Amino acid sequence: MKRFLLFLPLLVAVVIGVVLFAGIGKDPTKLESALVGKPVPEFRLRDLHNPDAMLDQSLFRGEVTLLNVWGTWCPACRDEHDDLMWLAEEKGVAIIGLNYKDNREDALVWLDRLGDPYRKTIYDPKGTLGFDLGVYGAPETFVIDADGVVRYRHVGVINETVWEQTLLPVINDVRGNG
Amino acid sequence: MYPELGQLALILALLLAVLLSVVPLAGSLTGRDNLQAFARPLASGQFVFVGLAFAVLTHAFVTDDFSVAYVANNSNSMLPWYFKFSAVWGGHEGSLLLWILMLSGWTLAVAIFSRRLPSVMISQVLSVLGMVSVGFLLFIVITSNPFDRLLPNVPADGADLNPLLQDLGLIIHPPMLYMGYVGFAVAFAFAIAALINGRLDAAWARWSRPWTTVAWAFLSLGIALGSWWAYYELGWGGWWFWDPVENASLLPWLSGTALMHSLAVTEKRGVFKSWTVLLAIVTFSLSLLGTFLVRSGVLTSVHAFASDPERGTFLLALLAFTVIASLALYAFRAPVVHVRSRYGSLSREVFLLLNNVLLVSATLLVAVGTLYPLVLDYLDMGKLSIGEPFFNLTFSPLALATAMLMGAGIFSRWKKTDGGWLGRKLLWPLAVSVVVSSAVVIGYGGFKPWAFLGVFAAVWVTVATLWDLWDKSSSRKGRIHGLKRQSRSYYGMVLGHLGLAITMAGATVVSNYGIERDVRMVPGDVATVGDYQFVFKDIGARNGANFTAQYGSFDVMLDGERVSELHPEKRQYSVGMSVMTEADIDAGLFRDIFVAIGERISDDAWAIRLQYKPLVRWLWLGALFMAAGGFLAIADRRYRIRERADEKESTGTSDTDAPPARPAGAVS
């Protein structure tokens, strides 16, 4: 019995070793969203292109959409923009843009120059919707189902790999379950 | 000097370390003295070559050799010379080299200061230290070479040392800390050697003890320096954040404290041997764990060095191999034979055992709190944060309990302490503690339960310690004679315990009665913090060696009189353009007054952080006492063996036998 007890520290060390090994290479800054399974928060914000039009959460009903949070001040958003254009045009993905903490003119110039992948773009200069969504750093992209419920959040740029390996499976899953 | 020389030196050191790991050990297992005799020269050789590598790297920094990548990343020609020197350990590769330098230094020290130890023992100890060196030298040579070059595109100038590190703190904190971390390798080596040769006895404990104590003293200093540095440098007036890297340094300290006390029991009474050996292994393992956590990126921390999966994996492999091999050796070879010894339920043995229970529980708590988020993430159970509120809530009761135990335990005697006698002894400490704590707590601003308990515990320890000193120093030949007669080891303990009491008092008072305010001020405004008024006089500009600064002037008034003039700054460093806040602090033994400039809110308004920190310096003063106690203890007569032998001849007595007049529990 005593001899068995002496093996306990060894056992504990092995377990800790396994856990530590699994932790190497993981990015600790990617957090899961607290909104998964909850509907998109209520909001009333202006359309970026049409300042007189108001948009609200009903925007997300009817089909599965991606909600992409971006700003002209964010270099990574510039990186992923071409991939978003590809998704919208080649893949026919419905993307709604959330222009987060930005300037309307700058944003319009940007979309004009680089192309507009978004069905609609919400203008959120104060970041209130972003805050309610739990956005902590652009770019972020949410997968929202046809009932307006958040199903997944991706932190960071979107590229072909992310699309194939992360977002597409989620979307298929969501569509499959209705 | 060519940096490649440094690389070569490291490879040579590695070769010597390999020889050191193998040859003396083989000699000890086969009884061949000539092989064992290689231990000391190999240890010296290893130190020489590591020292050479370190010197080459330092030279590269001091001469602005930006062809060396590490120098280019961490230095700049405009950096003051003393920061160029300390920038050597400002990044991953260099600090690792410092680690290895310390390790070879300790190895050499063990080789030098152990002439009286049996050759078999010392060969094995040095071999084990050699093995540890091999691991780290492999790591640095293969994955973290500080001498990598940027040829042929040598940058014109370096990227500069992180401004946060351009501070006195960087010059002393890492070296002290590493002296402690690495120093526990010696206790570890003694433990492994004892497991290998089966000689696990009181003599082993006696040899291990001074090495453990001095490593512990350095680690105490290192941690205190880190806390002090964060306090004045980071601008938020905090002194401990329970950040994973901070916890990584606290873990071996807690475990090392338990080890120190456990060694005392094993040395004096020959019991708890298996447990002490385990503690020695665990303490060094925790040092290694800390080294891994800081450099692997596995846990998020403001302190972390650059993380790289390849390095992380290598380091983990090194750590895993060392820990698993040692614990396996322990599981197979630790003695299970129960040493027959009788001790009463209030004996010193039991008190020290309880001390170990509390310290090990604290170690477990901090370890679990630090690693739990990792475990949950591994099990895909979400990302959790465990921070200050959790640790403060759970650690404080353990700290309080330890202090209460310390106060009572100091009167305890080996083998048996009379309960009634002990109870009566504790009446005075109890009474004084209640009175003083009440006075302090009310004096600082009102009764708070945690504040009262914390101060009570600190006073309890102080009174008990001094009372015990008073008791032991009573002598027919007068008090002075009685005081002189106590051993340095005993005074070391007194200082160490008083140090802890001082730190506890400081932590309690500053946490409960400190005041912090963030206010908007324009020049001319007056803000109130506690009893002090802060007058914002003006703000101007000034130039420093490698920065420009906004320079503010504040008058601090108390009861209408000016007590201090403070000049906080916001600096912008020329290279890298980073902005840093330099708080100005009016430091006092009983309080600090702290002013830091924040953001500019409008053309003439600034956000200013004002703080009143009572007794904050006691935190670090206590640590100084603790370290002093440690250093004093190892200067004890019984470690100066030659003197003891002489004394034996002339007086016919040995100092380890207590003279009949003194109580049995006198020598700690």
Add this chain to the structure above:
Amino acid sequence: MIRIAFMALVVLLAGPAIAQVADVYEFDSRAQEQRYQNLIAELRCPKCQNQNIADSNAPISKDMRAEVYRMMKDGASNEAIVEALVARFGEFVRYKPEFDSRTFLLWATPALAVLGGLLVVTVVVVRSRRDGPDAPALSKEEKARVDEMLAGGDQDRPS
């Protein structure tokens, strides 16, 4: 490799962020100010490398502080404020983990460790009582070994 080195450089240079006071709020009383300071010290910045929102300069920290202040002014309790932020950013922003099935082991660790230790101490003391002065100093086997050793010379002399 270059990219890793570059990232390493960025991380090294980024280093610990200095706490700079960036927004200043008005409070009705010292107690309220203290309550605000305590709250923001207990919430974690989701973006930073382990900082609370009191010490962090990140824009998201600023937004979170503003929300804490707003809700406090509206009369919300501490729990409500923390819950509101957790609902948006996840459990991650709570520095004091909730006590639930996931964290039970965590919170129970100190108690379990101390109780376990006390159990061990009790066993040790009881066992030592058994080895009291009534028990023989050496067992028969041990006595035989001692006699043998004394007769055969000391083999344990250190070399």
